[in-house]
Amino acid sequence: MKRYLPYLLAGLAFGFVLVKSEAASWYRIQEMFHFQSFHMFGIMFTAIATGLASVQVIKYLGRRRSLDGQTIEIPVKPPGRKSYIHGGFIFGLGWGLIGLCPGPVFALVGTGSIGALAVLAGALHGTWLYGALKDKVPH
């Protein structure tokens, strides 16, 4: 159990920031998609810049081990194009409607939102549907 504690704390920090920054707000997401405030763009740009800089530092340091003794490797996504564009588009349609992507869904479920729970239930069914139709959609 002890080895999972760092993940619990990291997740807790993530959920806290999502709510405090209002990235988990439908209002903020509509404002972003209508280019009416820099707020959400500021979050995304500084998050990516921080991630990018940290990854460069990790690469520069060379072969290092994680806290649980594994060699740190920068994750690589499988090659492709269609699945990323189509999947992203379908996800984006949902995100634009309800203003919640998966991280904020979990954070809002934690606040006791029945609406967010309905989104989570839908998302699980959508995931299930993809699993069942996987070989029938273009990749």
Place this chain on the structure above:
Amino acid sequence: MTNLLSWLNAPWPWYVAGPLIGLMVPLMLVIGNRSFGISNNLRHLCAITQPNQIDVDFFKYDWKEHTWSLVFVIGTGLGGFLAGVVFANPDPVALSPAAVAMIHNWGFAAPAGLLVPPELFDPTLRNLTFLFAAGVLVGFGTRYAGGCTSGHAITGLSTLQLASVYAVLGIFAGGLLSAWLLVPHLLK
């Protein structure tokens, strides 16, 4: 002490929140050589609940190897509870005046202390059906694309992956279409 409390209750500016979110990428690598991403958990939750009689290959794997990831989203829920209930911001989301005017025009009231509009999130049958249906798009799309905002926009772009550039373009196109063409008519 009063200062600390007011800071915990207040909303955080983008230049504090963004870097903290970005730090999740190296943090997960340092903790256990993990790739930061949330939507994979939707797959794990399906794998856990898949009945033996039905077998969809996509959900036949040892989800226990991904317990760390499920623990992470349990933490995310706890973090949401702390930030949204225990240290809740007493003030409404400080939207730009342009955004307030826009949502008024769509028939929504100005934000009043909640992160999501009661017009869409109050648990009426109509709302829950709408939220469930939009959730289906989120679940289907994220698994089809192999990631969401965290896995693609943050981890993927931070590690300079072309796949994530495609995904982010798709996500933004879909979001724009919904926000400009569908959302204005939701309450009409």
